[in-house]
Amino acid sequence: MIYKGGSFRRTWAMPGSAIAQALAPWIRPRFRWFRAPRWNAWSRPFTAVLSPFASAFRNMANRGRLWRRLLQRYLRRTGPGGLPRANLIFAVFLALYVFVSLAFFLSPLPEARNSDIYLLSRNQELLFEYSDPAGGIQKAPGRIPETLKAILLLAEDQDFYSHGGVDFQAMARAFYTNLRAGRIVSGASTIPQQYVRNNFKSRMPGNPYLRKPVEALYAIKLGAKSSKDAILSDYIATVPLGKNRKGFFAASKHYFGKDLALLSCEEAMTLVVLLRRTSMNPKSLLFRMNLLRNRIIQEDPELARKCEWKAGTALEFPSSYRYSDPSASRQGGADNPGQASEQEAGKTDGGDSIESKPRIPSDVRQSEGSRNDANAQPSYESTEVDADARQSYENSNDGNVAKSDENSANIVKAGLTPSDQASAYEASGYPHSAPHLGVYLYHDLNIRGTVHTELDSGLQSHIQSIIRSELEVLEGKGANQAAVIVLEMARSEQAPDGSGPAASQGGNRPPAVAEDSPGAGSPAPAKDDGGSPLQDSQGLYFWKLRAMIGSSDFAGEDGQVNGALAINDAGSVLKPFLYALAVEQLGFRPGTLIDDSEFVVSDSIRKETYAPRNHDLRYSGIITLREALAGSRNVPAVRLIERLGIQQFYELLKTAGFEHMQEPARDYGPSLALGTGGATLFEVTLLYGALAARGEMLPVQIASQPRIRFGQNKRLFQENTALLIRHILSDKEARRGSFGPRSFLDFPFDVAAKTGTSKDFRDSWAVGYTDRYVVGVWVGNFQSDPTLGVSGSRGAGRIMHQVMRMLHESGGPRFEYPENWKYANICKKTGHLAGPNCAHFTEPFLPYDAFPPPCSGNHQGSQPTGILHPLDDQIFVLDPHRPADSQSVLLEIRAPADVACRYWLNGKEHRLPADGHLRKHIDPRPGKYEVVMDCAGGAQQRTLFRIQD
Numbered sequence: 001m002i003y004k005g006g007s008f009r010r011t012w013a014m015p016g017s018a019i020a021q022a023l024a025p026w027i028r029p030r031f032r033w034f035r036a037p038r039w040n041a042w043s044r045p046f047t048a049v050l051s052p053f054a055s056a057f058r059n060m061a062n063r064g065r066l067w068r069r070l071l072q073r074y075l076r077r078t079g080p081g082g083l084p085r086a087n088l089i090f091a092v093f094l095a096l097y098v099f100v101s102l103a104f105f106l107s108p109l110p111e112a113r114n115s116d117i118y119l120l121s122r123n124q125e126l127l128f129e130y131s132d133p134a135g136g137i138q139k140a141p142g143r144i145p146e147t148l149k150a151i152l153l154l155a156e157d158q159d160f161y162s163h164g165g166v167d168f169q170a171m172a173r174a175f176y177t178n179l180r181a182g183r184i185v186s187g188a189s190t191i192p193q194q195y196v197r198n199n200f201k202s203r204m205p206g207n208p209y210l211r212k213p214v215e216a217l218y219a220i221k222l223g224a225k226s227s228k229d230a231i232l233s234d235y236i237a238t239v240p241l242g243k244n245r246k247g248f249f250a251a252s253k254h255y256f257g258k259d260l261a262l263l264s265c266e267e268a269m270t271l272v273v274l275l276r277r278t279s280m281n282p283k284s285l286l287f288r289m290n291l292l293r294n295r296i297i298q299e300d301p302e303l304a305r306k307c308e309w310k311a312g313t314a315l316e317f318p319s320s321y322r323y324s325d326p327s328a329s330r331q332g333g334a335d336n337p338g339q340a341s342e343q344e345a346g347k348t349d350g351g352d353s354i355e356s357k358p359r360i361p362s363d364v365r366q367s368e369g370s371r372n373d374a375n376a377q378p379s380y381e382s383t384e385v386d387a388d389a390r391q392s393y394e395n396s397n398d399g400n401v402a403k404s405d406e407n408s409a410n411i412v413k414a415g416l417t418p419s420d421q422a423s424a425y426e427a428s429g430y431p432h433s434a435p436h437l438g439v440y441l442y443h444d445l446n447i448r449g450t451v452h453t454e455l456d457s458g459l460q461s462h463i464q465s466i467i468r469s470e471l472e473v474l475e476g477k478g479a480n481q482a483a484v485i486v487l488e489m490a491r492s493e494q495a496p497d498g499s500g501p502a503a504s505q506g507g508n509r510p511p512a513v514a515e516d517s518p519g520a521g522s523p524a525p526a527k528d529d530g531g532s533p534l535q536d537s538q539g540l541y542f543w544k545l546r547a548m549i550g551s552s553d554f555a556g557e558d559g560q561v562n563g564a565l566a567i568n569d570a571g572s573v574l575k576p577f578l579y580a581l582a583v584e585q586l587g588f589r590p591g592t593l594i595d596d597s598e599f600v601v602s603d604s605i606r607k608e609t610y611a612p613r614n615h616d617l618r619y620s621g622i623i624t625l626r627e628a629l630a631g632s633r634n635v636p637a638v639r640l641i642e643r644l645g646i647q648q649f650y651e652l653l654k655t656a657g658f659e660h661m662q663e664p665a666r667d668y669g670p671s672l673a674l675g676t677g678g679a680t681l682f683e684v685t686l687l688y689g690a691l692a693a694r695g696e697m698l699p700v701q702i703a704s705q706p707r708i709r710f711g712q713n714k715r716l717f718q719e720n721t722a723l724l725i726r727h728i729l730s731d732k733e734a735r736r737g738s739f740g741p742r743s744f745l746d747f748p749f750d751v752a753a754k755t756g757t758s759k760d761f762r763d764s765w766a767v768g769y770t771d772r773y774v775v776g777v778w779v780g781n782f783q784s785d786p787t788l789g790v791s792g793s794r795g796a797g798r799i800m801h802q803v804m805r806m807l808h809e810s811g812g813p814r815f816e817y818p819e820n821w822k823y824a825n826i827c828k829k830t831g832h833l834a835g836p837n838c839a840h841f842t843e844p845f846l847p848y849d850a851f852p853p854p855c856s857g858n859h860q861g862s863q864p865t866g867i868l869h870p871l872d873d874q875i876f877v878l879d880p881h882r883p884a885d886s887q888s889v890l891l892e893i894r895a896p897a898d899v900a901c902r903y904w905l906n907g908k909e910h911r912l913p914a915d916g917h918l919r920k921h922i923d924p925r926p927g928k929y930e931v932v933m934d935c936a937g938g939a940q941q942r943t944l945f946r947i948q949d
Contacts, residue, residue, distance in 0.1 A: 105221050109200075116246070117442045118450045119434050121457040128438035129250075142249060143261040144236055148268040150303045152236070155272050155292055157191040160232070165192040165223030166216045192219035195235045241271060242278025256320045265307035267318045269293065286317045433460045436550030436562040437702070445708070452705040454544040459486065459806075463547050466802045471552050471779075478787035479764065479779050479795055483563030484803065485685045486547035487700060487774040489693070492540050542709070543689055543700045543774070551782075558782045564682050567660055568778065570675025571792065572632045573684055573756030573765040576691065576725050577656075578649055578673050579629050582640055583721045585648070590626040590728055591826035591843035591852075594636045597621055598869045601642060601670050610670060611874065612638040615757065615791075616738070618890065619869065624828055626841055629725075630734035632755065634674055641673040649673065656687050656697060656716060675756060684767060685776030686711060691729075691752070692769040695722035720846055723817055726752045727844055730815060734841065744797035749812020751804055755792025760881055762786055764795030768804050770813050775803050786881055820847045829859040867903075867933050868892040870945040878924055878949050888921035889947060893933055901935040 119128040153160050159167050167190050174188040189197070196218040197204070203218065204211050222231060241251035251271050252260040263271075266289070273288045274280070280288070297304045297311050304310070434455055441447040467482045474480075550562035582588040597619050601610040612634045614620075619635065620627070628636035641649055649672060650665035661668070661677050668677050690697040695717035702708040717725075728734065729752035732745075739745060745753040745768075756765035764779040764787075779795040780787065787795075822845040827838035832855040834840035845851065869892040870876075876889055895901035895916030903910055903918070906929055912918050922929070926947050933941045 104217070105224065109218075109222060109225060117438055117448055119438045119441075119455070120450060120452050121433075121455050121460075122453070123457065124452075125457045127433040127453065127455060127457055127460070128435055130435070130438045130442055142259060144233060144248075145261055145263060145268060147265050147303065147306060148236070148248065148260070148263065148272070149232065150300065151265070151269050151272050151292070151296065153191075153232075154296060154300060154303075156194075156275065160191055161228050163190060163223075165219035165221070166190060189215075190219060191235050192222050192231055194239065195219075195231060196222060198238060198240065199234075239275065241274050255322055256318070257322065258320070264318065265309070266316065267320065270318055270321060282317055282321070286315065289317075290315050433457055433464075434548060435554040436564065437545075437548045439560070440562060440565065441702075441708070447706070447708070451703045451708070453703045454488075454546060454701055455548065456546045459547045460549070462806060463549055463803055466799055466806075467549060467552050470799050470802075474779065474787075474790055474795060476788075477790050478781060478785060479790045480781050481552050481558070481561075481563055481779070482549070482796070482799060483551065483566075483681050483778045484547060484549040484799065485545070485564055485681055485774075485776045486803065486807070487543040487685060487689055488546045489698075489772055490542060490544045490701075492542065541693065541696075542698050543686070545700055545702045546773075561782045563778055563782070565680050566782070567678040567680055568763045568780065568784070569758035570677070570679040570684065571756030571758040571763060571765055572634070572637075572674060573754055573767060573792070574653070574675050574679065574687075575629060575632065575637050575673065575756075576729060576754055577652060577687065577716075578637055578640055578644070579625060579728075580691075580717050580721050580725050581644055581648060581652060582625070583724055584717060585644060588625055589843060589845060589849065590624065590724060591824075591831055591841065592625045593622050593831040594625055594628050595621070595639060596623050596628060596633050596636050597864070598871050598874075599635050599639055600871055600874065601638065610638075611871075612671070612674065617886065617888070619892070620737075621864075622829065624826065624831065624841060624843075626728050626731065626734050626843070627737065627828070629728050630731055631738035632735075633738075637673040638670045641670050646670060646672055650677075652716065653677065655714065656683070656690070657711060658683055675758065681776050681778045684765070685774055688754075688767045688769050688776065689774045690716045691722045691725055692771065692774050693722075694719040720818070724844065726815065727817065729754055739793055743793055744801040745793060747801070747804065747812060749808060750815040751812070752815075753797075753800070755797050757792045760786035760879075761788070761790050764790050764792050764797075766792050766796035766800040768800050770804075770808070771815070772813065773804070773807050775800050775807070777803070817844065821845065822847065822849065822851075824851050826852070827855040827859075830855045832856075865894045865896045866941050867931055867943045868894060870929075870931075870943060872943045872945070874945040876924070876945065876947045878926070878947065880949075884924055887924045889924060889945075891918065891920050891922055891931065893918040893931075895933075895935060896938075899935050899938070901933060903934070904930075904932040906930055 117128075117130050118126060121127050157167070159170070167188060170190070171188040178184050193215050196215050200218055203214070205214055226234075237247040237249060239248070240246050241248065241255075243251075243254060245251045245254045248271055249260050251274070252258060252263055252267075255271065255274075256263065256267055269289050269292060270285060273285055273292060276288070277284075293304075293309055293315055294311070296307075297309055309315075434453070437453070437455070441451060463484050463486070467484065471480060471482060548564055550564045551559045553559045579588070596614070599612065601612075602608075614634050615632065620631075620633065623631075623633070623636070625636075627633070646668065647665045650661070650668065653661060658677070658679060660680075665672070686697070686700060689700075695715055697711065697714045697716050699709045699711040699713065702710065730750050735743070735745065744766075745751075745755065747753075749770075751768045751770055753766065753768040755767075757763070762780055762784050766777045768775050777796040777800040779790060779799065791797075823842055824845060825834040825838075825840040826832070826843045827834040827840050829838065832852045835855045835857050837857055838855050838859075869890050876887075878884070878887055891905070893901075893903055893912060895912055897916070899916070901912050901916065903912065905922075924947055926949050928944070928946050931943045931945075
């Protein structure tokens with residue numbers, strides 16, 4: 001509008017022009033100085049600036065008038081049936097609105113997916129509970145005390161049973177109260193609205209102004225579809241109550257260490273007050289509890305009488321509250337609750353915060369952090385709080401999620417000795433017996449809800465105690481972590497075809513399996529077509545996971561790493577399966593001779609050489625297969641894999657489930673026989689289970705409901721092969737040469753056991769099995785640092801020994817072998833039938849095996865002669881991590897029988913012993929060395945080798 005000549009003239013059409021015209025008579029007499037020419041003089045500069053905008057607005061207004069005229073003309077016309085089009089459009093919109101409303105209210109409520117997992121033992125004991133950090137842990141519902149319902153309804157939703165989901169009267173009251181106060185001091189969210197907010201977050205819009213109306217619609221829908229009692233029960237079971245606990249059932253166990261049904265009135269009221277704000281200290285809690293108690297006395301005398309609350313009496317703070325300050329356990333009375341102002345009581349960020357002084361310490365830290373990667377390992381040290389949990393007000397009645405600070409998710413960790421950690425876990429109210437399995441099922445397999453596992457809670461606890469006590473001894477040597485897996489054989493209730501109960505065949509072991517004709521043949525997986533020789537056992541037997549420990553302390557440093565599923569160098573623990581291949585493909589038997597002397601493997605592709613060494617840095621010469629396997633000799637294993645072919649052993653491991661081995665077999669080389677391809681404890685234990693099950697690999701059942709199994713039935717070896725390997729691994733006498741007269745592999749009953757140690761003692765392995773159990777143990781550290789001599793027998797072997805003895809407290813088993821086996825005494829030096837003067841083992845032979853010829857008694861003739869060690873052009877590289885005296889170089893020379901010989905070392909002459917056999921160790925000083933051997937009537941033999949840093 002522009003004023004010209006004492007009157008207003010409309011220069012362009014705008015929505016407010018009619019108002020300006022109406023106000024013109026009132027403006028004219030009061031603003032006479034607006035008249036021209038004074039106004040024109042002042043308005044010229046502004047007119048020049050605003051004129052382009054005035055033209056643009058004028059054009060827009062003209063277009064608006066044009067479209068308005070066209071719309072009016074269109075709506076005045078009649079449509080089908082002679083009705084005005086405006087009426088038809090209104091009818092369409094009305095029908096669409098009715099349809100959308102009916103679709104919304106008649107459709108089922110969104111299913112609130114359970115975000116928790118609860119592991120129950122085979123005896124239905126709670127082993128572990130876990131939830132996504134943003135959701136919180138929720139226990140299974142139980143009985144709800146009537147006093148808790150009454151206190152909750154009076155505090156949160158007095159008209160719960162009378163409104164339809166939204167309390168419009170309370171909304172009006174809250175609006176008026178907040179308007180008078182100038183800030184939010186009261187809320188109007190009903191219990192259905194709070195339930196919707198907590199459980200249907202994915203359906204709520206991000207805009208806070210739209211969220212409330214949508215929340216109200218869902219609350220009305222919830223009230224129409226569910227009964228009031230069902231809504232209240234679900235709300236009590238799912239509402240967040242701080243410290244990553246969801247629902248009154250979990251909060252009761254966490255805050256008070258008891259079931260919800262056992263809470264007193266004061267304890268129940270404490271949880272109700274925590275709905276508003278979970279980060280309050282005891283003073284603030286007691287202040288609010290007194291306010292609520294006084295209100296109950298005035299408005300619900302019957303409830304006050306049940307709880308024995310009287311006006312004018314002091315309210316005692318519950319002594320069972322786990323995070324209370326003892327000095328604040330008794331504060332104030334009814335007339336002066338708290339004896340402190342609300343401002344003082346509400347200081348939760350100060351030094352007297354309840355999170356900074358927990359009454360009972362715990363080693364458990366739980367994360368309130370994000371969860372963007374479902375496959376990532378969960379973090380237990382983060383204390384980020386969910387954004388929704390931050391949006392609350394101290395005095396708000398919207399109290400579904402209380403105002404929560406960064407410390408509300410943590411139970412402060414206190415310094416505890418390993419022996420006290422178990423009791424601290426119990427005191428925290430946090431089920432801890434199987435955390436690694438629970439986290440694995442939750443994050444890797446995406447399993448939720450109650451899981452009825454096959455774990456034995458007592459066995460888990462005992463193994464954890466064994467680990468703690470053993471690591472106290474080994475921690476000073478660099479081994480601070482351990483993992484244990486225990487499998488127990490079981491029979492299925494159904495026949496393989498599912499037709500009915502399986503026929504009883506006695507015992508807890510698979511029945512004998514018909515053997516194919518003797519001879520070589522690569523192992524093949526068992527067929528499922530019913531036509532394989534496994535038809536009588538396939539599907540009947542499986543392993544049950546009785547124990548799984550992933551680390552020494554789940555809440556400690558690196559404790560969340562699952563050592564049972566971590567890949568580590570396997571050391572010698574895989575050798576039995578290499579020898580099993582040799583039994584099947586090469587026809588070897590326990591008495592077959594194998595060479596344990598210096599051996600160098602050349603890689604023509606990489607132009608490298610590989611010279612394996614035994615753990616004692618010595619060579620035993622010609623030994624039997626039994627001695628090589630029982631004594632865990634490295635050189636014979638490398639010789640064997642070179643003879644069999646690396647690809648054969650590689651394919652066996654891949655068939656057994658070693659899926660982490662992704663590189664071609666040639667990339668692993670002959671050191672694959674010594675475990676350089678890596679393995680997990682779970683894979684190794686399951687592989688030994690195939691030996692315990694007489695050559696058949698059986699699935700492992702983790703849970704019965706829902707049914708969770710890993711693996712499938714597949715035959716790796718013939719039954720006789722598995723029994724021959726078991727015969728060797730359970731032979732105490734055969735391993736005495738390497739492990740001494742007493743070791744942790746010796747038991748008062750029959751146990752087949754094997755240990756393994758990786759390079760520089762980084763990983764210690766031990767596996768033992770009987771007909772019923774398989775126990776696998778790993779000891780080391782998660783940084784893969786070298787330890788100080790923690791070998792398989794002294795590290796993992798100690799734990800395995802105690803666990804196996806615990807499993808067979810009432811007496812161990814005795815291994816049985818087929819009656820048609822044959823036995824013969826075999827000379828250790830020649831591999832022939834032993835004579836009267838031969839050191840020998842009693843070896844088994846299969847029914848179709850032919851005995852070797854008798855030994856002639858000439859044991860010397862079977863020995864190689866010359867410079868046996870070192871080999872020509874061999875290079876010894878000193879390891880700076882090992883002591884020098886353990887790296888001395890063996891010099892071994894054997895002269896022919898009845899021949900005089902001499903030798904020179906770097907030009908200095910020496911004589912051989914009287915028997916012609918020299919074994920001495922040279923100090924590992926860097927440099928070049930030359931050994932020359934000269935025998936009467938023979939040519940000289942020369943060997944050059946080098947020692948370098």
